[in-house]
Amino acid sequence: ETGVTQTPRHLVMGMTNKKSLKCEQHLGHNAMYWYKQSAKKPLELMFVYNFKEQTENNSVPSRFSPECPNSSHLFLHLHTLQPEDSALYLCASSGTTMRGGKTPLHFGHGTRLTVT
């Protein structure tokens, strides 16, 4: 148990489907992140939320739509995806130190997405 829970662990969807990935953190953190990791590639940052406000959108296509209703929950809504979107989608969170800086990233186990 990492403190960051992602569901589902595996997802297979067709290109015309709509699905959502869910992330929940139990660490009291105030920042949450979505990353995409394709096979044998580094992590690509997708979105950053600080205190529920989106602060980074790393040129992600509109078929990926994030939602952060509160500091503990983060969703990634998916629609009309392409086969090349198949990847491991990782959620992370970070908190704030007593000095006001950010703590290291804490990752979930990820959702393995396959688009057929």
Add this chain to the structure above:
Amino acid sequence: LAKTTQPISMDSYEGQEVNITCSHNNIATNDYITWYQQFPSQGPRFIIQGYKTKVTNEVASLFIPADRKSSTLSLPRVSLSDTAVYYCLVGDLGVGGNQFYFGTGTSLTVIP
């Protein structure tokens, strides 16, 4: 954003000390250096973080020279379970900071 450069891959025998160096020539004054470990199909895990000189914890040491243009992660007496990808991140830890961009990482293989 400080760019980092690491070796693509490294091999080591069990029981040896492994040193992985990361170059970050344009590191900024407010930037910290953080290392993560990632096993296949899992999220990265925090290993160690530092600003200057040397930091040591129960799993690794981090050496940072005075000019801070590079850093070296040292793993003592590696075992097969240390086979993983190791990422070096450099960035500002402030509330509006940017230490969440990952580079290519170093794939470490520990050989029996």
